[in-house]
Each structure stands twice: as structure tokens, then as C-alpha cells.
Amino acid sequence: MTGGPRDDPAGRLPRPMPASVTGMQMHAKDMTAEPRGETAPGPVLALDGIVKTFPGVRALDGVHLALHPGEVTALVGENGAGKSTVVKILTGIYQPDGGEIRLDGSPVRFPTAQAASEAGITAIHQETVLFDDLTVAENIFVGHAPRGRFGLIDWRGLKARAREILDGIGARIDPDTRLRDLGIASKHLVAIARALSVEARVVIMDEPTAALSHKEIEELYELVEQLKRAGKAILFISHKFDEIFRIADRYTVFRDGAFIAEGRIDEVGHDDLVKMMVGRSVDAIFPARAADPGDTVLAVDGFCHPTEFDGISFTLRRGEILGFYGLVGAGRSEFMQALFGITAPSAGSVSIDGAPVRIASPADAVRHGIVYVPEDRGRQGAITALPIFQNVTLPSLARTSRRGFLRMAEEFALAREYTARLDLRAAALDAEVGTLSGGNQQKVVIAKWLATKPRVIILDEPTKGIDIGSKAAVHAFMAELAAQGLAVIMVSSEIPEVLGMSDRVIVMREGRMAAELHGGDLTPETLVRHAAGIEGAAA
Amino acid sequence: MSATGTDRVIPDRLQSPFQRRLKSWETLLLAVAVAIFVLNSFASPYFLNAWNLSDATFNFTEKAMIAFAMALLVISGEIDLSVASIIALASTAMGAAVQIGAGAPALIAIGLVVGLACGAFNGVLVTIMGLPSIVVTIGTMSLFRGIAYIVLGDQAYGGYPPDFTWFGRGYVFWVISFELVLFFALALVFGVVLHKTNFGRSVYAIGNNPTGALFSGIRVTRVKFILFLLTGLMSGVAAVCLTGRLGSTRPSIAQGWELEVVTMVVLGGVSILGGSGSIPGVVIAAFVMGLVTFGLGLLNVPGIVMSIFIGLLLIGVIAAPRIWTRLRSRAAA
Numbered sequence: 001m002t003g004g005p006r007d008d009p010a011g012r013l014p015r016p017m018p019a020s021v022t023g024m025q026m027h028a029k030d031m032t033a034e035p036r037g038e039t040a041p042g043p044v045l046a047l048d049g050i051v052k053t054f055p056g057v058r059a060l061d062g063v064h065l066a067l068h069p070g071e072v073t074a075l076v077g078e079n080g081a082g083k084s085t086v087v088k089i090l091t092g093i094y095q096p097d098g099g100e101i102r103l104d105g106s107p108v109r110f111p112t113a114q115a116a117s118e119a120g121i122t123a124i125h126q127e128t129v130l131f132d133d134l135t136v137a138e139n140i141f142v143g144h145a146p147r148g149r150f151g152l153i154d155w156r157g158l159k160a161r162a163r164e165i166l167d168g169i170g171a172r173i174d175p176d177t178r179l180r181d182l183g184i185a186s187k188h189l190v191a192i193a194r195a196l197s198v199e200a201r202v203v204i205m206d207e208p209t210a211a212l213s214h215k216e217i218e219e220l221y222e223l224v225e226q227l228k229r230a231g232k233a234i235l236f237i238s239h240k241f242d243e244i245f246r247i248a249d250r251y252t253v254f255r256d257g258a259f260i261a262e263g264r265i266d267e268v269g270h271d272d273l274v275k276m277m278v279g280r281s282v283d284a285i286f287p288a289r290a291a292d293p294g295d296t297v298l299a300v301d302g303f304c305h306p307t308e309f310d311g312i313s314f315t316l317r318r319g320e321i322l323g324f325y326g327l328v329g330a331g332r333s334e335f336m337q338a339l340f341g342i343t344a345p346s347a348g349s350v351s352i353d354g355a356p357v358r359i360a361s362p363a364d365a366v367r368h369g370i371v372y373v374p375e376d377r378g379r380q381g382a383i384t385a386l387p388i389f390q391n392v393t394l395p396s397l398a399r400t401s402r403r404g405f406l407r408m409a410e411e412f413a414l415a416r417e418y419t420a421r422l423d424l425r426a427a428a429l430d431a432e433v434g435t436l437s438g439g440n441q442q443k444v445v446i447a448k449w450l451a452t453k454p455r456v457i458i459l460d461e462p463t464k465g466i467d468i469g470s471k472a473a474v475h476a477f478m479a480e481l482a483a484q485g486l487a488v489i490m491v492s493s494e495i496p497e498v499l500g501m502s503d504r505v506i507v508m509r510e511g512r513m514a515a516e517l518h519g520g521d522l523t524p525e526t527l528v529r530h531a532a533g534i535e536g537a538a539a
Numbered sequence: 540m541s542a543t544g545t546d547r548v549i550p551d552r553l554q555s556p557f558q559r560r561l562k563s564w565e566t567l568l569l570a571v572a573v574a575i576f577v578l579n580s581f582a583s584p585y586f587l588n589a590w591n592l593s594d595a596t597f598n599f600t601e602k603a604m605i606a607f608a609m610a611l612l613v614i615s616g617e618i619d620l621s622v623a624s625i626i627a628l629a630s631t632a633m634g635a636a637v638q639i640g641a642g643a644p645a646l647i648a649i650g651l652v653v654g655l656a657c658g659a660f661n662g663v664l665v666t667i668m669g670l671p672s673i674v675v676t677i678g679t680m681s682l683f684r685g686i687a688y689i690v691l692g693d694q695a696y697g698g699y700p701p702d703f704t705w706f707g708r709g710y711v712f713w714v715i716s717f718e719l720v721l722f723f724a725l726a727l728v729f730g731v732v733l734h735k736t737n738f739g740r741s742v743y744a745i746g747n748n749p750t751g752a753l754f755s756g757i758r759v760t761r762v763k764f765i766l767f768l769l770t771g772l773m774s775g776v777a778a779v780c781l782t783g784r785l786g787s788t789r790p791s792i793a794q795g796w797e798l799e800v801v802t803m804v805v806l807g808g809v810s811i812l813g814g815s816g817s818i819p820g821v822v823i824a825a826f827v828m829g830l831v832t833f834g835l836g837l838l839n840v841p842g843i844v845m846s847i848f849i850g851l852l853l854i855g856v857i858a859a860p861r862i863w864t865r866l867r868s869r870a871a872a
Contacts, residue, residue, distance in 0.1 A: 342753065366756035374754055383744050383751040385814055389551070394744055395756045397737040404736050412551045419549060428553040448755070 042105065043068050044233040045090070045121070045202050050099035052085055054435065059085045062099065063259040065252050067202055067233040072224060074236045074248035074265065077277055078439070078469045081254040083237050087206055090235075091123045092116035117143075120201035124191045124208055130179055137162035137175035140194045165193045169223050183329070185216040192223055203227055204235045209243060214327075221247055239466065241270060253277055277469070286500030287479040293503065294318035296354070297487045298370070298456050300339065303348030308334035309511040312348070316456065321478065321488040323502030325495070326531050331511035332491045333375060336458050340372040341365040352455065366395050369455030373445050373462060375491075377438065381445040384434030388426055389415035391433050391444050396451045418447035423473065439470040446477075457481065458489040463497060475501060495524050507531050564808035568823045571856060575827060579834035586837060593714035595833035597784065599803070600718040601777040602796060603825035606803040607729035608773040610821045612766045613804055614733070616746045616813030617672040619661060619767065622774045623796035624683035629653040629778035631687040634696025634788035643703040650782070651775040657683055658771015662764040680797065687790040696788040707784025718780050722825075725773075730818035738762070746813035799849075803828055806853050827852070 043066035052060040060082045067073050075083050088094040089101075092110035100107050103119055110116040130139050138145075140162045148154035162175040171189040179187060188208060195203050205224075209217045224247050227234055238244055244251065245265060253260040253276040260276050296315050303312040309331040316322050324332045338345045341359040350357055352368050359365045365372070374380040382391050392415040393400050400410040415429050422443040426436055433444050442462070449457060459478070463471040478501060482488050492498050498505055504518040507530040515530040560566065579586045586592075605622050612619055629650045633641075636649050657679070664675045709717040733739040741762050744752040753759045782788055807824035809816025828849060835845045 340754075361756075361758060362753060363756045363758050372754070379748070379750050380754045381751065383748040383755070385747040386744065390740065390744075394740070394752075397740060401737050404738065406735055406737065406740060416549070416551070424549065426549050428550045430552045430554075 043102075044104065046102045046105075047086070047089075048100045048102070050086070050089060050096045050101070052082075052089065052094060052096050059257050060089075060096070061257045063254060063257070064262070065235075065259075066262070067235055068250070069201070069233050070228050070231045071249040072228060072234040072236050072247055073250040073252060074238065074244045075252050075254065076238075076244060076273060077254035077260075081277075082257040083254060084206070084437070085257075086254075087123060087204055087235075087237070090116065090121055090202075090204060117198065120199060121204070122195040122198055122200040122202070123204035123206065124188065124195060130187060130191060130194075132178070132180040134179060135175065136166070136173055136177050136179060136182070136190050136193075139179055139190055140165065140175075140197050142194075144198060161197070162193070165196050169193060169196070169226070170219065185328075188216075188220070192220075196227075200232060202233045202235065204237075206237045207239070208236075209238065209240065217243070239471075241273070244273075245270070286496075287476045289479045289482065293320040294485065297352065299351045299354070301349050301351075303335060303338060303345050305331075305334065305338060305343070305345050305511075307511075309338075309508075312513060314506060314513075314516070316487045316489065318485045318487055319482050320503050321482050321490060321501055323498045323505040324489065324491045324508060325493070325498045325505055325527050326508035326514075328493065330508040330531070332508050333460055334511075335508075336372060336460055336489070336491060337374075339365070340370060340458065366452055366454075369453075370458070371395075371449035371452060371454040371456070372458045373442075373449060373460060375460040375464060377441050377445060382433045382441050382448075384441070385432055387430040388419065388424075388433055388436075388444055389429040392418055392448045392451055395448060414451055415447075418451045419443070421450070422447050422477065439466045442466060442470075442474070446474075450481075454486065456487045456489065458491070460491045461493065462490065463492075463494070495527055498527065499524065509533050565817060565820045565823060567859075568806070568808065568820060568827065568856070572823055572827045572830065575830045575834065579830060579837070582834060583837040586834065589714045591833075591837075593716060593719070595829055596716065596719045596722070598832045599825040599829035600716075600722040601780050601784075602800050602803060602828075603722055603821070604725055604777045604780070605770070605773050605796075605800045606807070606821050606825065607725055607818060608766070608770040609800050610804045610807065610809050610816055610818060611729070611733055611739075611742055612770050613801075613809050613811060614746045614813055614816050615742045615763055615766055616749060617665060617763060617766065618676065618801070619658075619672065619770045620676040620797045620801075621657065621661060621679040621683055622770060622777075622800055623793040624680045624687075625654055625657040625771055625774035626778040626781060626793040626796065627687040627790055628657060628683040629775050630782045630788040630792050631690050631696070631790065633699075633778070633782055635690065637696060637698050637700075643700055643706075646699070646703050647706070647779050650779040651772060654771045654773070654775020654778060655768060656771070657774070658768045659764075661771065662767030665767065666760040666764045684790065687792075691788070691790045697786065699783065699786050704783040704786050707780045707782065707786075718784075721776075721780070725776075726818060726822050730822075733818050738765075742766070743814065746810075746815070799828070802849065802853055806856060 045067045047063060047065040049062045049064070050060050051058075051062055063082060063086065065073075065075065065086060075086070077083050085094065089096050090110070092113040092115050095109075095111065101110065102108065108119060110119065110121075131142065134142065137159050141158050146154045146157045146161065148157070159175050166173055166175065166189070169189060169192060171186070171193065173182065173186055173189065179190065182190070209220055221243070224234060224236070236244070236248055248265045250262065251265050251268060251273065252262040253273065255277060294317055296317050298316040300315075301313045304310050312335055314322070324336075326332050334343070337343055339350065339359070341361045341364050344360070350359055352370075357364075357368045359368065359370070362372070378384060383394070386394075389411055393411045396414060397406070400407055400414055412429060419426070419429065424443045424447065425440055433441055436444065446459075446462075462478070463474050466474065475497070478488055478490070490498075490501060492501075499522055502522070504516065505522060505527065506513055507515040507517065507527060509531055510533075514533065515526070517526055517530070609619060609622065632653045633646045633650050636646055641649070661672070661676055661679055664670050664679075665672045706717060711717055711720050733742065741752065741757045744755065744757055745759050745762060749759055777793075781793060785792070803824050804816070804821060805811055806827065807816065807821035809820065831848060831852060832845055835848060840848075
């Protein structure tokens with residue numbers, strides 16, 4: 001750690017002067033005044049010296065953040081860097097223990113979510129807070145519906161305005177649709193429409209593209225441009241570097257709850273940013289592995305489902321990493337959940353080591369050594385209100401207990417062993433999983449399944465929403481597992497990850513196997529062509 | 540991921556179990572129980588009498604037996620409002636059997652089997668048909684008691700043999716009734732099942748996140764079905780004790796008990812939303828409710844006022860910690 005930005009005192013000392021006064025921005029490399037800063041107006045919203053502690057963890061340690069009108073500020077940092085905590089402070093969900101929030105230069109407090117919303121701060125979260133049973137129009141205007149005579153809701157006006165806003169962002173959604181009937185991408189559009197409806201001055205986007213397909217992401221970028229032109233200050237949180245460099249104007253880096261650096265995005269390089277985030281350089285993103293698959297472990301034959309997938313057949317060998325690529329909605333997760341016994345397929349068979357097995361429930365799947373790390377960590381992967389050690393031992397209780405009676409010492413021992421293998425960061429093993437950052441929650445889920453000593457592990461979008469450091473660690477760990485003889489299925493929508501990790505890739509399109517690729521056939525072009533069904537894909 | 544930080548060791552616990560227990564709901568509730576006991580002993584000269592206190596335990600023993608099973612059911616995120624009606628149906632079945640000359644062992648078997656059958660009926664509707672338990676058991680609440688009314692009308696069954704009524708009236712030793720002994724034995728059994736077994740752990744997992752529990756390989760429907768069976772069985776046990784104690788069966792037997800049982804469970808600190816709670820809490824709550832009813836009874840307070848008092852107690856005890864934390868955070872701000 002020599003010459004790294006952390007050693008630069010400028011980043012950690014209190015800001016010498018608000019940027020609005022000097023028109024200067026401190027730069028990571030301690031550059032001097034920024035010529036272009038002179039014309040820029042001062043920040044709409046600024047955080048200074050914000051401190052937030054939780055039992056056993058200092059989540060934020062005097063961080064600084066400034067958001068400027070008409071500009072996108074990317075907040076980057078690894079999981080656990082304090083990004084989500086900052087968002088919760090800005091939206092009035094958490095109260096800071098120290099420091100100052102300034103709106104247009106004057107100190108403010110947001111004691112409630114309502115107060116933050118009234119101050120013009122709106123957030124589009126990772127898990128967007130909308131109401132499934134209300135219509136799109138009602139969702140857009142919930143809490144601030146246009147009123148008619150006698151203070152009653154002006155339904156006609158509400159629908160008309162909703163349609164106006166939706167049209168404005170190019171969303172072809174009927175305002176009368178119930179939200180429940182929309183896909184994730186459309187829900188995001190509704191959330192954005194909602195943000196536009198409240199005269200927001202500051203829009204916070206927390207991993208907005210995580211669940212979107214390529215085309216939807218392009219549309220989202222266009223929306224961000226619109227918001228910029230409308231003079232909104234945008235806080236953009238993302239782990240995807242290409243999008244940060246594409247749409248952000250400024251960046252702010254946090255690491256381990258501390259402010260590291262900020263500056264203009266066109267004055268910083270890809271590698272510099274990574275170094276600031278992780279405090280070290282990440283050399284090889286994907287581990288080199290010598291693929292040496294052994295005997296066939298898993299054989300799936302003719303898996304069908306009335307609506308989700310059709311005719312899925314493949315084999316998987318020991319030590320092999322099999323990638324499943326496809327667009328969102330191609331039926332990959334649905335197939336994996338059927339293989340894991342969550343849903344029943346209408347036809348198809350599974351055999352392990354050549355012997356047919358019947359999997360009617362996840363319990364059966366686990367018994368036969370097939371485990372599944374789901375994409376939806378909070379709902380399916382972990383039981384967030386239970387302690388870490390109980391999450392880890394949940395599927396292994398038969399092993400840690402004696403005649404059905406719990407043995408705490410054994411449970412702690414098992415949890416300690418596997419959380420250490422995954423380098424979990426937590427205050428204690430009896431802390432609730434919900435108190436951990438996303439990356440650490442994912443580690444708990446993976447630890448839980450490894451503790452069952454599985455033969456086949458299915459990882460569904462294992463690095464979604466995880467920072468670059470943890471990502472590399474997950475990749476290295478996957479390679480290690482395969483080297484130890486575990487058969488790995490990886491569902492991923494990230495082309496570099498699919499190419500970098502898989503020995504073989506099955507591309508799915510509209511519920512069917514579009515292609516099985518390996519060796520020289522594995523290129524970004526072939527993946528995209530098969531996934532999208534473009535003619536001449538075989539070339 | 541052993542490349543970095545293998546030197547880090549995560550401690551098992553930040554707080555010792557004792558520290559955690561000290562700050563728990565159960566401790567607060569125990570303090571309330573002691574306070575009520577002290578208040579009662581000042582309020583009435585008849586309170587501190589072994590036989591009077593022993594009589595008082597009948598106010599809660601039968602309800603508490605159901606409350607133990609109900610606690611598990613509520614922790615798993617379900618509820619059974621038909622328990623009092625199961626008592627009515629089981630008691631009616633036993634009464635009918637007495638008329639054709641059944642003895643105590645047969646009567647007990649009938650009571651328990653009817654309880655199990657009712658529990659199985661609820662369980663099938665909830666777990667296999669996928670219906671919400673609150674709706675199902677409101678329905679079976681009317682159904683089970685309705686059958687008892689059809690059979691009995693305004694009549695009553697009586698003539699229970701003494702070796703059967705012993706289960707409601709008998710004493711094991713001095714002032715210690717059979718029901719009290721059974722209450723403690725069942726408390727122990729349910730406490731061990733919930734807190735010390737794999738089954739109990741899966742009950743908590745299901746209550747906190749049924750989807751996550753399913754994805755962790757827990758047989759969610761099987762566990763829930765067993766819990767409905769257990770609740771039905773415990774209603775059958777309560778039916779045996781209550782019928783024995785009263786020595787007769789009317790269709791209105793145990794009317795309104797379902798709400799008292801749920802009150803006991805919630806007062807004991809079980810989250811009505813599922814996921815948390817403990818058997819010791821329910822045991823203390825049973826004593827609190829029994830002591831309050833008994834103390835007010837000694838003061839000749841009418842029954843309707845007692846239920847007002849129980850209601851206020853429930854709201855008060857549940858609101859107190861929230862008011863406390865709110866006041867504290869206000870003081871800190």
C-alpha cells in the first residue's frame with residue numbers, strides 16, 4: 001500500500017472548504033484546481049463527516065459525498081464499503097451518529113423517509129419498494145395523488161398524468177396494469193416514473209441495471225440522460241465498470257466505510273479506480289484453470305415444463321464448470337429450480353453416477369448431493385432473521401445433531417470452518433445474516449451448501465450485485481471447488497464471467513437449448529447470437 | 540478465498556447467552572408475574588393459601604397445554620382458531636361413548652383420536668390444499684362445534700366414571716394436581732422440542748422465511764402438517780382434562796378458549812407474524828394470566844371485568860418495550 005490514494009491525507013481530512021465556495025474539487029491524485037469545475041454550480045446535496053455505527057461495526061467513518069445538479073455521480077466501493085448505508089441515511093431510513101447533511105448549502109435532517117422525500121430525494125433501490133397489488137398509476141402517485149374536489153383523488157387526472165410520464169420515458173405500460181403482472185424491468189420503469197412524478201431533485205439509483213437485459217439497460221441509460229438534462233442530481237451505484245465509465249460524470253470511492261477519493265470520471269482510469277476500491281490491484285480477474293473433468297456425475301434427460309422450458313438434456317462431469325448463458329427470461333433459473341426439486345417438471349429424468357434418482361423436493365436434491373445457490377439471496381438463499389451459524393447448519397443439521405437433538409458446539413464448529421473458508425466478514429457467528437452486506441450474505445449461502453459436502457453445486461448469478469474484489473474471490477473459489485472434484489453449474493448473464501469460468505456453455509433461448517459451446521466456439525459473438533436467435537449463429 | 544485474511548477469526552458470540560437472557564422478553568414477563576403475585580398477596584388475605592393457589596392453577600393448565608402446541612404453530616407462521624371447538628367435539632365423542640359403557644382408557648383414546656383427526660383435517664386443508672390457516676380454522680371452528688350442537692342440542696352428557704374424572708380432579712401429591720404435573724411435563728417436552736431439536740430449528744426457519752426454508756431443503760409442508768396434528772392432539776388432551784374436571788359435556792364447553800390460548804401465546808412473547816418466541820415465555824404468560832384471574836376472582840371482580848383487564852395487560856405488556864425504546868432514542872437524539 002504505497003502511493004495508494006489511502007495514503008493521501010487529502011482524502012481523509014475534513015474538506016477544507018465546500019466545493020461550492022471554491023469551485024474546486026479535491027482529486028484522488030491530489031491534482032490542483034479543476035478548470036471545468038469553475039462553471040459548475042455547487043452541489044445540491046452534500047454529506048460531510050457522516051458517521052454511522054452498528055453494534056460491532058463502524059459502517060461509515062466520516063464520509064464525504066457531493067451531488068451536483070445535472071450530473072451523475074457514481075458511488076463505487078466493494079460490498080461492505082458503506083454504499084447502502086449512505087443511501088439509507090439520504091432517504092431517512094437511518095439516522096447518522098455524526099456529521100452533517102447539507103441541502104443547497106444549509107444543514108438539514110431527515111428524521112423520516114417522508115422528510116427525505118419531501119426534500120426532493122428519491123431512490124430506486126436494488127429491491128425497489130413498490131406495491132404489487134396496486135396499479136401502475138397508483139404506484140406512481142402513491143402518497144401524492146392529484147386531488148380533485150372535496151379532497152378526493154382525481155382518478156382521471158392521475159391516470160392521464162401517469163400515462164404522460166410513462167410515455168415520456170418511452171415505457172409502453174398500461175397505467176391500469178397491476179404491478180404484480182409486470183416483469184422486473186417494467187417495475188424499474190415504474191419506479192423511475194415515480195421518481196419523475198415527485199419533482200425529485202436528487203435521484204438515487206442503487207444497482208438499477210442488475211436485473212435488466214441488455215436492451216433494457218440501453219433504455220435506462222437514455223433515461224438517465226433525460227434526468228440529467230432535467231437538471232436532477234443523480235447518485236448512481238453500480239458494480240459494472242463499463243456503465244460507470246459510460247454514464248457517470250463524477251465518481252466517489254468508499255472503502256471499508258471511509259471516504260477514499262472523488263473526482264471527474266474522465267480524469268481517472270479503470271485501473272486507478274479498482275485500486276482505490278480494493279486498496280490493491282486486481283491482476284487476473286479470472287483464475288487460470290486446467291480443465292480436467294472426471295467421470296460423469298449428473299445426467300439430465302428430456303426435462304420439460306408446460307410453460308418455462310422444454311427438452312433440456314445434458315451431462316456434467318466431476319471437476320467441470322458448465323455455464324448456462326441466456327437472456328433474462330430464457331428459462332435458466334426455472335430449469336435449475338426444477339432440477340433442485342422446487343417445481344415439478346412435466347417430463348424428464350435425472351441420474352447421479354448413472355443411477356436414476358427421483359427428486360420431488362429440495363430435501364431430495366440435497367440428499368442426492370445437488371445444491372442450489374439462488375439468485376434471490378434475501379428471499380430464497382438465506383433466512384436473514386436467523387443467525388449466521390444457524391443458516392450455515394440448516395441443511396446439515398442431520399450431521400451436527402445427535403438423534404434429532406441440536407449440538408451447539410458442533411454447529412459453531414461447522415459454521416466456523418466453512419465461513420473461514422469463504423473469508424466471511426462478520427462481527428460474530430450469532431449475528432443475524434440480515435446485518436451483513438450483500439457479498440457476505442452470499443458467502444453465508446455458499447458456506448451453507450458447501451457444508452453439506454455436495455457433488456453438484458448450481459450457482460445462479462453468483463456474482464450479481466457483488467463488488468469486484470468479492471467477485472474475483474468467488475471466481476477463485478469456484479475454480480478451487482472444481483479442482484477438488486465438485487461439478488459446478490453456473491448460471492450467468494455476464495459474458496466475461498461465462499467465458500472466463502466455463503469449460504462448456506449451454507446457451508438457452510425461450511426455454512430451449514439453443515447451443516452447446518466449448519473450446520474455440522466460445523466467443524462473445526457466438527454467445528450473443530445464439531442467445532438472441534440471430535441467423536447464421538452457427539458461423 | 541483463502542488468499543486474504545486467514546488470520547481473521549469470527550467470534551461465536553458477541554453476548555453470552557446469559558446477557559441475552561437478561562434483556563429478554565421472558566425476564567420482563569417474569570418481573571410482571573412476581574409483581575402480580577406480590578400485589579395479590581397484599582390485596583387479599585386468602586391468596587397465600589396452598590389450596591387456594593392450587594385451585595388457581597386450574598385457570599390455566601388446560602389452556603396452556605394447547606398454548607404450547609399453538610406457540611409452535613404460530614412461530615411457524617400459521618394459527619389454529621378451532622382448538623376450543625376441537626375440545627367440544629372430542630368431549631361430545633367421549634360423552635357418547637360413556638353412554639354405551641366405555642371405560643376410562645377407551646374414553647381417553649377417543650378424546651385423543653378425535654383431537655388428532657381434527658388436527659389432520661385442518662392440516663390437510665392448509666398444507667395440501669394451500670389454504671390460509673386463519674380462514675380454514677375459522678371455518679372448522681364453526682364446523683366442529685356445530686357437530687357437537689347437532690348431537691347434543693340443549694342436552695348434556697354425564698356419568699363419567701371416577702377413574703376418568705381423576706384426570707381433571709385428581710391430586711398426585713398433597714396440593715399438586717395431576718393437571719399441574721401434566722402442565723409442567725408438557726412444558727418440558729415442548730420446550731425441548733422447540734429449543735433443542737432439529738425439528739424446532741426448522742419451525743423457526745419456516746416462520747422467518749418459508750421460501751428460504753424450502754430452498755434450504757426443509758420439508759416445509761411436512762413440518763406444518765405435524766404442527767397441526769400436535770395442536771389437535773393437545774386439544775384432545777385438554778378435552779380429557781376439562782371433561783374429567785367438569786364431569787359433564789355441554790356443546791358450549793370451552794367456549795371462547797381459542798382467543799385466550801392465542802392471548803397466552805402472544806403474551807408469552809411469540810410473534811404473531813411468526814419466526815420468534817419461546818416456551819418459557821408461554822409458561823410464564825400462563826402463570827401471569829392465571830394469577831390475574833385468580834386475584835381478581837378473590838376480590839369478587841366479575842368475569843367481564845377480568846377479560847377487560849387481561850386485554851389491557853396484553854396491550855400494555857406488548858406496548859411497553861416499544862414505548863421504552865422510542866423514549867430512549869428520543870432522549871439520545
